[in-house]
Amino acid sequence: MSAIPNEARAQPEPVRASITGAPPEQDRLRRLLDGLKRKYQPRITGELAMSAQPARYAPLPETLHPRLRDALAARGLTRLYAHQRAAWDRVQAGEHLVVATPTASGKTLCYNLPVLDAVLTRRAKALYLFPTKALAQDQVAELSELNQALTAVADAGADQRGGNEAGELGTLGIKAFTFDGDTPGDARKAVRTRGDIVLSNPDMLHQAILPHHTKWAQFFESLTFVVVDELHGYRGVFGSHVANVFRRLLRICRFYGASPRFIFASATIANPAELAGRLVCAPVGAITDSGAPRGERHLLLWNPPVIDPDLGIRASARSQTTRIARAATRQGLKNIVFARSRLMVEVITKYLKDVFDRDPRRPPRVLAYRGGYLPSERRSGERALRARRVDCVVSTSALELGVDIGALDVAVLNGYPGTIAATWQRLGRAGRRNRPCLGVLVATSDPLDQYMVRHPEFFLGASPEHARIHPDQLLILMDHVRCAAFELPFRDGEGFGDCAESLPEMLSYLRDEGLLQHGGDAGVGQWFWVADSYPANAVSLRSVAEGNFVVIETTGGRQTIIAEVDYSGAPGTVYEGAIYMVQSQPYQVERLDWTGRKAFVTKTRADYYTDAIDYTKLLAEFDRQRAAGRADVHQQPDTGAAAAHGEVHLVRHYPGYKKIRYYSHDNIGYGNIDLPDQEMHTTSVWWQLHPRVLERAIAATFGSRERLVEGFLGAAYALHNVAALRAMAEIADLGRAVGDGQGSWFAVVGADGRGQLRGPDNRPLEATAADGHFQPTLFLYDNYPGGVGLSAPLFDAAPALVGDALGLVRGCDCDAGCPACVGPILPGDEGRVRSPKRLALAVLGLLDGAPVGAPTPVAGADVHAAAGRSGRPS
Amino acid sequence: MAQRLRRLGVRGGGEGGAAQSLANRPESPPVCRRGDERALAARLGAEVVCPGVLRLVREQALHVLHGHARLEPEPDPVALLLPDAPLDPARWVAIDTETSGLAGGTGTWAFAVGVGRWRGGRIELVQVLLTRLDAEAAFLRCMMEELADAELLLSYNGKGFDLPLLAARLRLSRLADGGLPRLAHLDLLHPVRRAFARRWSDCRLASVEGRLLGLRRQGDLPGAEAPAAWLDWLRLGNGRRLGAVLAHNRVDLLSVMALPAALQRVYRSPTRFDADAGRIARWHLARSDVVAALEVLQPIDALEPAARHLLARLHARAGGWGAAVSIWQTMAQSGDPEAHEALAKHFEHRVGDPTRALQHAHRLPPGEGRERRILRLLAKSRRRC
Known part of the structure; x- marks a missing residue:
């Protein structure tokens, strides 16, 4: 994060290796890489090498404020990287801008330079938004360092300039303040009235600044820049909320006659300009070409070896990760291990400390870093990393954000982080200028991980995901229309950003709820807030509706x-x-x-943990939706497979929970849960087969309705996982269900590992009893009330999804099914003729348009051949 | 749209959450009826200044008591409570607003502003009422005219509530604040809190009236109902309760105007009113007025321990050790540890009598300080022997 010191170091460094006699990192890294490849070739399923890139420089802008130029020079910075200069030029031209370049490429300076210059020359004000308080505080520390340099320059130059000519800023410097929940009440006024740069977070903007904007009037009147760092985090529910907060912010700015430029900084995602543009409802230019130098990079995809081929069980990712981290540390290479949970961070740290930190008298070589630690502890860890006193750091995604820890040589990812963008971001922690670096992605047994390492071409060839937001999600939108109406009355004819829903209808709804009143003459009237409440308090940006x-x-x-x-x-x-x-x-x-x-x-x-049992009834009201034209349908006329998209109503019931003993994972008891049913309206994509096809398939392939339903359940498991991949979503952001969509039956995997039909009351149901209309439907739904826009893109990609799922299941090394493809199976199932894997493949094949009775190739298929078969034209 | 929103369970409410769910929603959308402003003005005895703004003037003779309090303008009490206050009562203005709620932020309206001032031998109460939401700018301009010649504002919680709210409303209407936030302002909530925060269960104006002004409101509309009364007018054109709101506001204004004199009596002899003499004395001390501080700390019997200690310290600081020691001794007899400590110090350092000091040191609560003091005193008395 500390762009300035980094920039200072950016000047070409002399090669010191020959002087000190130590083997240069190049050689040590090469040795590690060669060793891993020699010893573990079968575990490496993919490899990528990227050559080094030299730096491209550009001069400091001519028009830069002289004191800023001097202050930069005082810190050893006399030229810029090409992208930093490009950012300056485009901001001066008045563009909204997003800078999406790799980690440690000096993004911070891209926004600090124009902002500081504008503060010095025009007394402009700027609002910086970071997703967390800690990042804002880091940035204030950085700005105050630069500010000291500015003040020092001012003192030195005061004599020549004489008196007051340099203006007040000459003596006062630039005031940068954080404004967050920790800012004491008596300091807030000073922040509002005297801050040149206010560093805050979207939640504070939403709950404290906008609803009290009159107190911030001075600030808004001069607001020239809004800087949004870590843009890539503004996706999904959070991003949708923030887009609406920005709609509100822009209304307030217009009220004060300000039209600030936005500067975004982002890690690599597929669509930085599109995402930023949606957030501010205006075109945003993008700078994605980094001028910072990069060393040679290597990436290995690593699959732990199979230790029980029957059940498809592999060695743990943890064991492989610690092995690689040990090797790197032994080579004297600075390395970072990313784990997906806080618990795993602690476990891996312990295993590494057992090797490297056995002598308590020596300073520790291994460090854990994660959320939940006290801020002071985290800061001291960061300092130790920057000072290179630590050889290995084990972290959660907490270090994925722009916390400055210096650059490292090796990054090991214990498990696929869930998105390609996050993967590259974590890998980007390794890689120093002019030095080679190595990243290793170690797969767990999760389906996503297995899919990734078995389809290296998918991972290595894919561009990072699109970050999607859905600002018009009705629940989220209404929350913010309410907040906006509180902040300033809406005028007749006024819009709300680029909101596509009807604002007058929403406002009328709020009037009918007693919150608003329409006043004034027709056409020039306004919607006034008249309720005694503070709506922002009831809206959390990090969730949809309801209270935590x-x-x-x-x-x-x-x-x-x-x-x-x-x-x-x-x-x-x-x-x-x-x-x-x-x-x-x-x-x-x-x-x-x-x-x-x-x-x-x-x-x-x-000595046990608990696991809730839940079942979900899903009502799709196919007929009503079709009649209302609300469901979209893809029909494949030849094969009778159809995919559709529309609204669904879910009722989730929690009858009880299981107690499960640690280590042995035995089920040691049950308890009751007494809670109201949870209801949710959301959007879903679903797949169905024509009843004629079903009948023939049951006769030819499945043998019974139960087996057919079992195939649907396995197919749903696989589809759920590949869909999460496509949607750049977490697994839990999507839900899956198999049922008839009418609420008359739904399917679950029973305790015997077989598919079961349950009636509306969760009682087991004979499949034959579900007479008349028997049409199993596979649902993947958006797991948020109202939906957050995840299911529509899935519908658009429905054929490709089925292809992906086929590829996942076919390419799996297991024989009969496993957690990496169609879900866990019981030991006795391996020998079944119609194994869960075969059944799932058959259903996926039918959904894919294969004729009834087509052969379903299963195991032993080599990865690339399987991938080739799944590569349907989409 | 409305159907979709209802299906998703969108609620109007803010923090009300689940409690004020759909159940509270009126079955049919309320039909907005604009009330007859002229009829309302006639009923309230107000003039229509311009569409949406009513102005109402009432007078009160000075000889009429407010509760048992007098209403004459008195410079001395005001000068006591706010030393730099401008002293021309003709330029003093009491102010009180009625608002659409207490939630804060830009969504809260001031719909009525009452202004009270002394005009020769009477009190003039002017109230401005907003009857149409789109007339707020005119309403605020009208209010600012009423305040144009003010040099001092008197209020109850005006610094924390009314004035920030008015500043926000002025901003929203793009009007200048007319120097309002910088005007000298005696917010009577602060001296009341100083004197009674630790004595009364609350410091609401109604409590102050009952306890200090001898005023019991009859048939008064509770302040909390004011928002609903105004909403009735806005939504249903029903202004029946607005008269009561304005009457309530006028009583508030008179209470604010009567309070300085009543508080002066409290501040002169706090113990008579069961006020917090210690805090009042410290307030005098903060203004370097030791004499005033000593005056309020009496009689000793009526003071609580903290105030007695303060008095003893003041005596000691002025060299009045006899008076100080006598206070400490009285308190020490009832086991006050702080008094024992003061006496232990006094006898050790000032009188040089370790034996007597030791008697008090033994009565100190257990702890490191006590042990150290005892050991030191034992050593001293041994040396002396």
Whole structure:
């Protein structure tokens, strides 16, 4: 993050290796790479090498404020990288801009340079937004360093300039303040009235700044730049909320006669300009070509070896990751390990410390870094990393953000991070200028991971995902229309950003709810807020609707909040009797106050964890939707397979939970959950087969309706996973279901590992009893109330998805099915003629348009051949 | 759209959350009826300044008591509570607003502003009422005219509530603030809190009236109902309760005007009013007025321990050790540890009598300080022996 010191170091460095006599990193990295490839060739499923890139420089702009130029020179910076200069030129030309260049390419200077210049020359004001408080505080530290340089320059030049000529700023410097939940009340006024640069986060903008904009009037009147760092994080629900916050921000700016330019900084995603453009409802130029130098880069895709071929069980990713990190550390290479959970960070750290930090008298060589640590602890870790006192750091995604830790030689990813963009971002932590670096992606047994490492061409060839937002998602939109109406009355004819929904209808709805009143003459009237409430307080940017639950520890009589749980996650995690874990400390939920949104827990030493049982009824109302023209359908007339997209209504019921013992994973008991059913309206994509095809397929391939349903369940499992990949979403952002869509039956995998039909009351149902209309439907739905726009792109890509799923299942090394393809199976199932894997393949084949009874090739298929077969034209 | 929103369960409410769900929603959308402004003005005895703005003037003779409080303008109490206050009562203006709620932020309206001032031998109360949402700018201009010659504002919580709210409304209407935020301002909530925050369960104006002004409101509309009264007018054209809102506002204004004199009496002899003499004395001290501080700390019997200690320290600081020691001794007899500590110090350092100091040191609460002091005193008394 500290662009300036980095830039200072950016000048060509002399090659010191020959002087000190130590083997240069080049050689050590080469040795590590060669060693890994020699010893573990079968585990390496893909490899990529990228050659080094030299730096491209450009001169500092002629028009740069002289004091800024001097301050930069004082810090050793006398020229820019080409992209930094390009950013300057385009900002001066008045463009909104997004800079999407790799980690550590000096993005910060791209926005600091124009902003500081404008503050010095025009007394402009700027708002910086970071997704977290810590990043804003980092940036203030950086700005204040530069500010000191500015002030020092001013002092030195004061004599020559004489008196007040340099203006007030000459003596006061530039004032950069953070404004967040920690800013004390008495300091807030100073921030509002005296800050040149205010560093905050979207949540504060939403809840504290915009609803009180009159207090910020001075600030808004001079607001010239809005800087949004870490743009790539503004996707999904959060991004959709923030797009609406920006719609509100821009309304307020217009009220004060300001039209600020936006400068975004982003890690690599496929569509930075499009995403930024959607956030500000205006065209945004993109700079994606970095002028910063890069060393040679190597990337290995690594699949742990199979240790039980029957069940498709592989060695753990953890064991492989620690092995690679050990080898790198032994070579004296600075390395970082990314784990996907906080728990895994602790486990891997322990294993590495057991090797390298056995002597407590010596400074530690291995460091853990994750959310949940105290800020001071994190800061000291960052300092140790920057000072290169640590050889290996183990981290969660916490270090994916722009925290300055200097550059490293090796990055090991314990598990696929879920998106290609996040993968490159984590890999980007390794790579110093003019030095080679290595990244290793170690696959876990999750389907996504397995798909990735078995389809190296997918990963290596794919561009990073599109970050998608859906600002017009009705629930989110209404939240912000409400907030906007509170902030300033809407005028008749006014729009709300590029919102496509009818604003007058939404405002009328709010009037009917008693929040607004329309006043003034027709056509020139306004919608005035008249309710006694503060709507922003009820809207969290990080979720859709409803309130979060707080987890309150009551051990020892005191009440301490220890965690927060999303509304949607609450019924499955904090039911009474549940074991809830925080930093691997188990707590038991004693009482759940559903209406008060509180779960009361006490510490426990239980030797088991709990897993909620839930089932979901899904109603699609096919006929009504078709009649209303609301569902879109792709029909393949020849084969009778169809995909459709529309609205669904879900009812989720939680009858109870299982107690599962650690390590052995034995089921040691059950408990009841007594909670209201959770209802949700959302959007879904679904697949169906024509009844005529079904009948023939049951006769030719499946043998019974039960087996057919089992095939649908396996196909749903595979589709769910490949769909998450396509949608740049987390697995939990999507839900899946198999049923008839009418609520008369749905399917689950029973305790015996076989597909089961259940009636509306969750009672087992004979498949034959589901008479008359028997049309199993496979649903993938957007797992947020109202949907957040995930399912529509899935519908557009429906044929390709089925192809992807076929590729995943076919390419899996297991025989009969495993967690990496169609879901876990029971040991007894391997020998079945109609294995879950075969059944799922048959269903996917039919959905793909294959004729009934077509052969379903299964195991032993080599990865590339399988990938080739799945590569349908889409 | 409305159907889709209802299906998704969109609620109008803000923080109300689940509690004020669809159940509270009126079955049919309320039909907005614009009330007859002229009829309302006639009923309230107000003039229509311009469409949407009513202005109402009432007078009150000075000899009429407000509760048992007098209403004459008195410079002394104002000067006591706000030392730099401009002293021409003709330029003092009491101000109080009625608002659409307490949520804060730009969504809260001031729909009525009452202004009270002394005009020769009477009090003039002027109230401006907003009857149409799109007339706010005119409403605010009308209010600013009423405040044009003010040099001092008197209010109850005006600094924290009314004035920031008015500043926000002026901004929203793109009007200048007319120097309002910089005007001298005596917010009577602060001296009331100083004197009674630790004595009363709350410091609402109604409580102050009951306790200090001897005023019991009759048939008063509770302030919390003002927003609903205004909304009734806006939504249904029903202005029946607005008269009561304005009457309530006028009582508020008179109370604010009567309060300085009442508070002066409290500040002169706090113990008579069961006020917090200690805090009032410290407030005097912060203004370097030791004499005033000493005056309020009496009689000693009526003071709580903290105030007595303060008094003892003041005596000691002025060299009045006899008075100080006598206070400490009285308190020490009832086991006050701080008094024992003061006496231990006094006898050790000032009198040089370690034996007597030791008696008090033994009465200190257990702890490191006590042990150290005792050891030191033992050593000193041994040396002396």
